[in-house]
Amino acid sequence: MSDFRSFPLQRILGHEYLSVEEIHGVLSRGSDFSREEIRVGNSTVTFRIEEALLAGLRSLGTKTPTIKLDHVFEARLAEAIHEGLKPLRKADPNLLRDPGLWTWLGLYPLRDYVINRWCGGVNSSGGPLRTDRCTYFLTSDSLQGQARCAVRRIWIAADARERAGGGSADLLNLLKLTDLYTGIFERMVGLDAELAVEVAAQFVGLSEDERRRGLRLLGAVLSTTMLEVLDSRQQKAVLVAAAKSEASGTVI
Numbered sequence: 001m002s003d004f005r006s007f008p009l010q011r012i013l014g015h016e017y018l019s020v021e022e023i024h025g026v027l028s029r030g031s032d033f034s035r036e037e038i039r040v041g042n043s044t045v046t047f048r049i050e051e052a053l054l055a056g057l058r059s060l061g062t063k064t065p066t067i068k069l070d071h072v073f074e075a076r077l078a079e080a081i082h083e084g085l086k087p088l089r090k091a092d093p094n095l096l097r098d099p100g101l102w103t104w105l106g107l108y109p110l111r112d113y114v115i116n117r118w119c120g121g122v123n124s125s126g127g128p129l130r131t132d133r134c135t136y137f138l139t140s141d142s143l144q145g146q147a148r149c150a151v152r153r154i155w156i157a158a159d160a161r162e163r164a165g166g167g168s169a170d171l172l173n174l175l176k177l178t179d180l181y182t183g184i185f186e187r188m189v190g191l192d193a194e195l196a197v198e199v200a201a202q203f204v205g206l207s208e209d210e211r212r213r214g215l216r217l218l219g220a221v222l223s224t225t226m227l228e229v230l231d232s233r234q235q236k237a238v239l240v241a242a243a244k245s246e247a248s249g250t251v252i
Helices: 020-029 051-061 071-084 086-091 093-097 099-107 111-118 132-137 143-147 150-163 168-176 178-185 193-203 208-222 233-248
Strands: 004-008 010-012 035-037 046-050
Touching: 004 051, 010 099, 020 132, 046 051, 046 071, 046 086, 051 071, 051 111, 071 086, 071 150, 071 168, 086 093, 093 099, 099 111, 099 132, 099 150, 111 132, 111 150, 143 150, 143 178, 150 168, 150 178, 150 193, 168 178, 168 193, 178 193, 178 208, 193 208, 193 233, 208 233
Parallel strands: none
Antiparallel strands: 004 046, 010 035
């Protein structure tokens, strides 16, 4: 049985005023951020995650890492984060929209993930090597702001997979290619979980240029089609297949 570590969920105060330079400076100096516990009524909500995942992430800053930080590991981490936040969603789903929550998750429990995945690794002070990439600790309500927050983006993928009733292969498809993930979840396509999963499944084997063309074509069609009209997974699959065919120059 796996050992788990529990954290009382918190939020970063003044999230909207944080700059990437301030985040980099605080992390490099080992200073703290102003934060408070998230409470529902009189109760604290806990975020629970496997210790083995956290240990693997900590090893990334050493000479002998025990994990490979690829989309396979990210899928495991995404599932763990999604599962760990279910108590919060059950207590009050609106709290998942709090930007301060996502920044806290990145700065505290999952700091090693964000720094090593998005910020170029660890500097001599233990902070991020690249100041400019500290934007991945931040988020907002826009589609782009959500999809470019390190922790939130993989939670979004896991949530889409679950809402679409997909399997582990679907989550791997969603996370395998950064440009494909961005193309899906920074567009309206990502708001429909079934469509997002279908696009990832059909586009993951295309070249980057073909993926871009396919997403543009799909976006053009969806701009004149209400998603509610596509009321079945089969209809969505046919639509995506048509965009894929046109983008790759094949005939179906």
